[in-house]
Amino acid sequence: GEDVEQSLFLSVREGDSSVINCTYTDSSSTYLYWYKQEPGAGLQLLTYIFSNMDMKQDQRLTVLLNKKDKHLSLRIADTQTGDSAIYFCAELNQAGTALIFGKGTTLSVSS
C-alpha cells in the first residue's frame, strides 16, 4: 500500500539551512507535496514537484527528488524562527484523487 515516512524532529539555528527528508513507497506517484502546519492552523501548501523533475527551487525552498530511491527532501535556506512548524510530505494516491501524508517533521528554529 501507499506509505510516506518522515523523521519526526529537526532542530536548527536561525540562519542555518534545514533539510527535511521523506521516503514514499508508491513508485507511480506523479506529484509529491510539502505542506506546512503552524500551531492551531490548517495545512499550507509550500510547494510540489512533478515526478519527472529532479529539483525545484522556489525562493528559499529547494525540493530534491530521487525517484530511484523514492526519496524527497525539502531544503529551507537561511532558516528563520517563523519557519518553526510541522512540515508534511505527501504523495498523490494511485487514483490521483487524495493525498497520503507522512506523520510530519517538527522543525524547531532557535535564535
Next chain:
Amino acid sequence: EAGVVQSPRYKIIEKKQPVAFWCNPISGHNTLYWYRQNLGQGPELLIRYENEEAVDDSQLPKDRFSAERLKGVDSTLKIQPAELGDSAVYLCASSSRVTITDTQYFGPGTRLTVL
C-alpha cells in the same frame, strides 16, 4: 480570495453525544475533502465530494459518521454518537478540479475533544 472556512474551531463534547462540523470551500471549487488528523499524525482522508456526489467514502466509518454536501457548495460532517477515539482535528479541503495537477487548499480545522 477567501480561503476554506470551517466552524466551529473547537468543540468539546461528552461521549455518546452528537456533533457536526461545517465547511465552506473556496468559491468555484467543486471538489471537497474531509480529512481527520489524529494527534502526532498526518491527515487521513475520510470522504471526497465532486459537486454534491460523494465519490470516495471508503474510509468513512459509516456506522457513526455521515456527511452531506447540499447544492455542491457547503458541507457538513456529522458524528453520532461520538466516541473517545473520535478526538482529533477534522480538516476540510477543496480543489478546483480533479486532475493530477489539482492542488488542495485546507481550512484551519475543527479540534474535537470527546470526554
